[in-house]
Amino acid sequence: MKVNSDIAISQSGYVFNPQTGESFSLNPTAIEVIRMLQDGKRREEIVEEITSRYEVSQSAFLCDLDDFLDMLHQYDMLTNE
């Protein structure tokens, strides 16, 4: 699972999808997760990194991550390559 290569993401979390023309904003946690996806990290690695840095349990973050990935799918921002 990867972020589409043509998606543009600024440092402040502004996202532009040239295929759909849609713009989005990300909060800091979302920026970190997207950067990890761009770096090709697997789901388990993302969970490990976030839960080691933030006050959140694994189960709580897994729930949020699933929801976030689902939204990225909905917005056509992920590929299954």
Place this chain on the structure above:
Amino acid sequence: MEKRRYERPLIKPIKAMLPGKVGTDAYLSPVLDIDGVPIERLMREYGSPLFVFSEEKLRSNIQSAKRAFSTRYPNVQFAWSYKTNYLDGICQLFHDEGSWAEVVSGFEFDKALQNGVPGSQILFNGPSKSKADLLKAVQKGAFIHIDNLDELYLLSEVADECGERPKVALRVNLDAGLSQQWDRFGFNYENGQAWETLCKMERMGKFDLKGLHCHIGTFILTTKAYAMAAEKMARLALRVSQELNVRLEYIDLGGGFASHNTLKASYLGGPDISPSFDDYAEAITSAIYKVPMKASELPMLVLETGRALVDDAGYLLSTVLSNKRSAAGRRYTVIDAGVNLLFTSFWYDHKISPAQPYSKYFEDVTLFGPLCMNIDMIREYVCLPLLNRGDHLVIHNVGAYNVTQWMQFITLRPNVVLVDRKGSVSLLRNAETLQDVKGKEMPIK
């Protein structure tokens, strides 16, 4: 290494819109305490959900209301509306501030007596008074507000049987200029019913006619309606004095003052449009002074306002149970307080605050309660920070009608506590147990 505060990942579409006259969402201050007692401590010690009442707010509300009227009119009496909130601790606090009791059933009458209110300070309203209720009210010397002719004749029987003269007032309904006229209670002013009944009562010769009562509606946002009602009531009192030779002791304008809640579909928020006590007082007293009565003959002005005195003194603390998405991707958040506890959410958009610090990121949420019922929705549209399971919320302006109209449905009702002026917390009502419910059931024989 110390871990950082977590916020769940959020991606939010940016929608270009034309500039409008309505600004962006106002910053919601997190509410971390109630009168200095931390929310986190309240919920840890008393559970979630939890109703919390503020003694400071209750007392300051009734004192403000009394000041608004008593600085404009010589003889004012507030009567606490039991149906608005009849938890004993709340009622006793209002009685301590000098309020009489306004009750609408035998059950409420007994509650007032048990709260130490003498019968001579109980106003008995309502369309449902049994013969036993009437007998008790007569014997206790309460003021009985006559709602209909059946009740009048029943009270006549009671008077004959017990050999006493009941103290009564007539309930009057009238046109106060509102689009919807409340004519369910009492006798109509404009078509002459009220006057005919007053004459009938005097001809019967069994009653001590003490006053007139009206209740023009609920959540009345215009003071003009009260002005119109007050003038009609005062003119009727004057006519009773002149033509029936009875000097009435009081006119009672009932309740109906709006609180600071926001009615659903209201363009402006409640705090922007609800009149103040001074606004109501100015309209009512100015209208009474239009009627040519001597200062010494002015009847006592009785007010039964409930909602405006107690609504903003009550809070409902709640906990997030789960997050999910609608089919269209909208955020749904489920909390542990539903319409079983918050009956008023059917007609108010209650203000909701987070009870912990949060970042600048918000999302549009539909807030559901915990019941397995589709109607269990607390707010259809509300903008909230990114909530996680276990986060706390404060629902505001819940003091009126919820702890009387709540339902034991699907789950048990929670604790209710009072934060007093010293910052101490005490239970007003214990959380229900399974046995409280099962104890009333009987096995099949």
